[in-house]
Amino acid sequence: MPESWHPVAPADSFEDDAAKVVQIGETRIAVFRLENDFFAVSDVCTHEYALLSEGFCENGKIECPLHQACFDIRTGKALDEPAEVDLPTYPTRIENGVVQLQFDAG
Amino acid sequence: MRTVIVGAGQAGRRTAELLRGLDAEREILLIGEEAEPPYDRPPLSKEILLGEKQPPGLMQRAAGAYAEQRIELLLGCRVTGIDLAARRLDADDGERVPFDTLVLATGARARRLRIPGAEDPRVLTLRSMADARALGARLRPGLRLAVAGAGLIGLEVAASATKLGCLVTVLEAADRVMARCVPEATSALLDGWHREAGVALHLSCPLLSITPGEASLRLSTGLGDIEADLLLVAIGAVPNDELARQAGLPVEDGILVDESGRTSHAQVFAAGEVARIWRPALGQHVRYETWQVAQHQPVAVAHALCGAERPYDEIPWHWTNQYGRNIQLLGAHRAGLEWIARAEGDRQTVIGLDGDARVQGAVLIDNGRDATPLRRLIASGKQMERARLRDGSVALRQLC
Ligand SMILES: Cc1cc2nc3c(=O)[nH]c(=O)nc-3n(C[C@H](O)[C@H](O)[C@H](O)COP(=O)(O)OP(=O)(O)OC[C@H]3O[C@@H](n4cnc5c(N)ncnc54)[C@H](O)[C@@H]3O)c2cc1C
Numbered sequence: 001m002p003e004s005w006h007p008v009a010p011a012d013s014f015e016d017d018a019a020k021v022v023q024i025g026e027t028r029i030a031v032f033r034l035e036n037d038f039f040a041v042s043d044v045c046t047h048e049y050a051l052l053s054e055g056f057c058e059n060g061k062i063e064c065p066l067h068q069a070c071f072d073i074r075t076g077k078a079l080d081e082p083a084e085v086d087l088p089t090y091p092t093r094i095e096n097g098v099v100q101l102q103f104d105a106g
Numbered sequence: 107m108r109t110v111i112v113g114a115g116q117a118g119r120r121t122a123e124l125l126r127g128l129d130a131e132r133e134i135l136l137i138g139e140e141a142e143p144p145y146d147r148p149p150l151s152k153e154i155l156l157g158e159k160q161p162p163g164l165m166q167r168a169a170g171a172y173a174e175q176r177i178e179l180l181l182g183c184r185v186t187g188i189d190l191a192a193r194r195l196d197a198d199d200g201e202r203v204p205f206d207t208l209v210l211a212t213g214a215r216a217r218r219l220r221i222p223g224a225e226d227p228r229v230l231t232l233r234s235m236a237d238a239r240a241l242g243a244r245l246r247p248g249l250r251l252a253v254a255g256a257g258l259i260g261l262e263v264a265a266s267a268t269k270l271g272c273l274v275t276v277l278e279a280a281d282r283v284m285a286r287c288v289p290e291a292t293s294a295l296l297d298g299w300h301r302e303a304g305v306a307l308h309l310s311c312p313l314l315s316i317t318p319g320e321a322s323l324r325l326s327t328g329l330g331d332i333e334a335d336l337l338l339v340a341i342g343a344v345p346n347d348e349l350a351r352q353a354g355l356p357v358e359d360g361i362l363v364d365e366s367g368r369t370s371h372a373q374v375f376a377a378g379e380v381a382r383i384w385r386p387a388l389g390q391h392v393r394y395e396t397w398q399v400a401q402h403q404p405v406a407v408a409h410a411l412c413g414a415e416r417p418y419d420e421i422p423w424h425w426t427n428q429y430g431r432n433i434q435l436l437g438a439h440r441a442g443l444e445w446i447a448r449a450e451g452d453r454q455t456v457i458g459l460d461g462d463a464r465v466q467g468a469v470l471i472d473n474g475r476d477a478t479p480l481r482r483l484i485a486s487g488k489q490m491e492r493a494r495l496r497d498g499s500v501a502l503r504q505l506c
C-alpha cells in the first residue's frame with residue numbers, strides 16, 4: 001500500500017490568496033488556506049493549459065491567468081466559462097503542524 | 107419561433123448555445139460556410155502551425171453536441187442574400203430559409219494586398235482552418251517565408267515558423283511592431299524577441315510589389331528587394347458585412363448594433379467580430395477583433411432575442427502568445443497615455459494612465475493575474491498615485 005498522504009508545507013506558512021504548489025509525479029496540485037481550512041485542487045486549468053497558482057485569487061475563488069475562468073477552491077467547481085469541467089480536489093489534513101494532502105498515484 | 111444564425115464560428119456557436127440555455131423550445135438553425143463545425147481561431151496561428159492536430163483551444167464541442175442541444179447545424183452552406191420583408195434567406199445551394207429572428211455572426215476575412223503579383227498562389231492569408239492547414243503544410247526548415255504585416259497574426263506566424271526552422275522576414279510599414287494596439291515599450295520588447303529568434307524584421311518598410319519568378323517571389327519593398335518562397339499577408343481583417351449592407355441595414359466597416367446587438371431592424375442582430383457595437387461611455391460604435399467579443403457579446407444577443415436586456419459592456423481584452431510568452435492587452439491603447447511599468451522578475455505589467463492619472467489600459471506580460479484588479483481600476487476611474495503603481499511590492503488589488 002503506497003503512502004498516499006503527502007506533505008505540503010507548515011500550516012502557519014500559508015499566506016492569504018496564495019497557493020502552495022506540490023508536484024507528485026506528473027500531477028501539480030495547488031493548496032490554499034481559506035480561513036482556517038486547507039483545500040487542495042488541481043493546479044491545471046480544465047479549459048486549455050495554464051497554472052491556476054499563477055492566477056488571481058480572492059474570496060475562495062481562483063481565476064485562471066489565461067482566459068479568466070473561475071473555480072471554487074472548496075469544491076473545484078468551474079464557476080464560469082470558458083472552463084466547463086470541474087477541477088479534481090484532494091483531501092487535506094494537518095499532522096504536527098504540517099498540511100498534508102491525499103493523493104494516490106495510479 | 108425560429109432563430110437562424112448565419113456564420114458558424116465562435117460567436118455563432120455561442121449565440122446558439124446561450125439561446126438554447128434561455129429558451130428550450132425555439133428552433134435554432136446555425137448555418138456556416140466552412141466545412142468544419144464551429145471552432146475558435148486563436149490556435150490557428152499557434153498550435154496548428156506547429157503541427158498539433160487537436161489543440162484544446164480549437165474545437166470547444168464534440169460533433170454530436172449540437173444535435174444534443176437541438177441546434178440544427180448546416181455546414182458548407184453560404185448565405186447569399188437576406189429578404190427582410192419576407193423574413194427569408196437565400197443560400198448558395200438554392201435553398202430558401204425562413205426565419206423569425208436572424209443573427210448575423212459572419213465574422214471577418216483577411217484583408218488582401220492590392221498590389222501587382224498578389225494573386226500568385228504562393229501569396230497566402232490566414233483566417234480559417236483550411237488556410238492554417240495550407241500554410242502549415244508548406245512550412246519546413248529552410249523555407250524563406252516573408253510576412254507582410256507585424257500585427258498579432260503576422261508576429262504569431264513569424265514566431266511559429268521560426269520555431270519550425272523557416273527563415274522568416276517580416277515587412278512592416280509602420281515604424282514599430284503591433285503599433286495599433288501596444289505602447290512603444292511593448293513593441294520594443296516584442297521586437298527584441300523576434301530578432302533574437304532570428305527573424306529579419308524590417309520596419310518602415312512597406313511591400314510595394316511582388317514579382318513571381320519560377321523558383322521564388324521577388325518582393326520589392328521600400329528598402330530594396332527580397333527573395334521569398336512564400337508570402338503570408340497579415341495586414342488586418344475586413345468584416346463580412348455585405349449581407350447586411352445588401353439588406354439595407356446600417357453598415358460602417360461592420361454592422362451597426364446597439365448594446366444588445368440589435369441592428370436597426372428589431373428582428374435582426376449581429377454578433378461577434380462583424381458587429382460594430384454602440385459604446386455609450388465612448389459615444390461611438392466600436393468593432394472588436396477579439397476572441398473576447400465573440401465569446402461574450404453573444405450573451406447580450408441571446409438575451410435580447412428572448413426579450414431581456416443584458417447590454418454588452420466589457421473592457422476590451424485580447425492576448426497573443428509568442429515564443430512561449432503570453433501578452434494580454436486590456437483597455438485602451440490610444441496615443442498620449444503615460445505608461446508605467448511594474449515588474450516582478452520576468453512578469454511585467456505596463457499600465458497606461460491618462461492626464462488625470464486614471465488607468466485606461468494595460469499590457470500584461472506573463473502576468474494574467476493582474477487582469478482582474480486592473481479591470482476594476484479601469485472601471486472605477488480612480489485617480490492613481492504613480493509611486494504606488496510603480497511599486498511592485500504593493501499588490502494591485504490594494505489599489506482598487
Ligand atoms: C489566426 C487567428 C488568430 C487569432 N488569435 C487570437 C488571439 O490569440 N487572441 C484573441 O483575442 N483573438 C484572436 N483572434 C481573433 C478571434 O479569433 C476572432 O475575433 C474571432 O474568431 C471572431 O469570431 P466570430 O465568430 O465573430 O467570427 P469567425 O470566427 O470569423 O466566424 C464567422 C463564420 O461565419 C462564416 N460566414 C461568413 N459569411 C458567411 C455567409 N454568407 N454564409 C455562411 N457563413 C458565413 C465564416 O466562414 C466563419 O466561419 C485570432 C484570429 C485569427 C484569424
Ligand code: FES
Binds near residue numbers: 046050065069082083
Ligand atoms: S486556460 Fe484557463 S480559462 Fe483558458
